[in-house]
Amino acid sequence: MTESVSLNNIDEGDYQESNLADAIRATMKRDKKRFWAGDNISDYVKENDKKILIEEATRAFEGVLDTLLIDRETDPNSQGTARRLAKMYFNEIMAGRYDPAPDATAFPNDSEDRYEGMLVVRSELRSMCSHHHQPVSGVAYIGIIAAAKLIGLSKYTRIAQWCARRGTLQEELCNDIAREIMRATDSENIGVYIQAEHGCCTNRGIMAHSSLTQTTVLRGAFLTDPGTKKEFFDNIKLQQEFAPR
Ligand SMILES: [Zn+2]
Numbered sequence: 001m002t003e004s005v006s007l008n009n010i011d012e013g014d015y016q017e018s019n020l021a022d023a024i025r026a027t028m029k030r031d032k033k034r035f036w037a038g039d040n041i042s043d044y045v046k047e048n049d050k051k052i053l054i055e056e057a058t059r060a061f062e063g064v065l066d067t068l069l070i071d072r073e074t075d076p077n078s079q080g081t082a083r084r085l086a087k088m089y090f091n092e093i094m095a096g097r098y099d100p101a102p103d104a105t106a107f108p109n110d111s112e113d114r115y116e117g118m119l120v121v122r123s124e125l126r127s128m129c130s131h132h133h134q135p136v137s138g139v140a141y142i143g144i145i146a147a148a149k150l151i152g153l154s155k156y157t158r159i160a161q162w163c164a165r166r167g168t169l170q171e172e173l174c175n176d177i178a179r180e181i182m183r184a185t186d187s188e189n190i191g192v193y194i195q196a197e198h199g200c201c202t203n204r205g206i207m208a209h210s211s212l213t214q215t216t217v218l219r220g221a222f223l224t225d226p227g228t229k230k231e232f233f234d235n236i237k238l239q240q241e242f243a244p245r
Pocket residue numbers: 129130131132133134200201
């Protein structure tokens with residue numbers, strides 16, 4: 001694989017890495033770019049790099065399966081597993097680390113009859129805990145007081161899912177969604193409430209099948225004005241009554 005390694009961001013004089021992941025990691029360290037499981041590193045991973053990284057991750061997952069003493073030569077169900085895992089990590093369950101932010105075209109909301117009320121959007125979430133790589137599934141309620149621009153309704157969910165498709169902690173995910181929605185809308189008044197089930201509590205550990213984790217992040221009026229906060233949680237209750245989950 002060494003010859004086909006692309007070195008987009010790499011100063012070849014400084015790093016003599018034998019694979020692309022090592023080279024990209026060295027560049028991020030040099031730039032002091034954080035690359036935790038919940039961080040987006042799309043500035044460092046170009047679209048063409050992904051193919052090579054999937055190839056490298058396939059080799060690495062083959063090593064893990066071998067160490068687990070799973071026969072990937074004769075077990076038909078395990079033959080393509082290393083590649084499936086590699087593709088799944090890059091293209092699905094951790095796609096939000098490698099893909100740039102979804103583009104959220106903003107529309108002006110500054111005419112005389114502009115919308116000034118609260119907007120509450122419910123977004124389905126699928127994520128993965130960064131401690132155990134177990135699935136996290138739930139919903140985020142995103143509340144916002146409309147500012148001078150508005151984004152399309154589906155964009156709230158796209159942004160939330162982009163933040164969720166990484167290795168996350170629910171507390172951090174709540175903060176990440178609030179920050180990215182503020183960035184996309186310029187609104188300073190945001191509330192994000194997430195309730196989710198964690199595979200690391202249901203599939204292992206305490207095996208608690210009904211466990212639900214709730215987190216809330218409030219900014220601006222959602223934090224300082226009790227009326228706004230109450231309206232947000234009343235809206236959430238109304239949504240849950242309308243379509244329980
Ligand atoms: Zn966990």
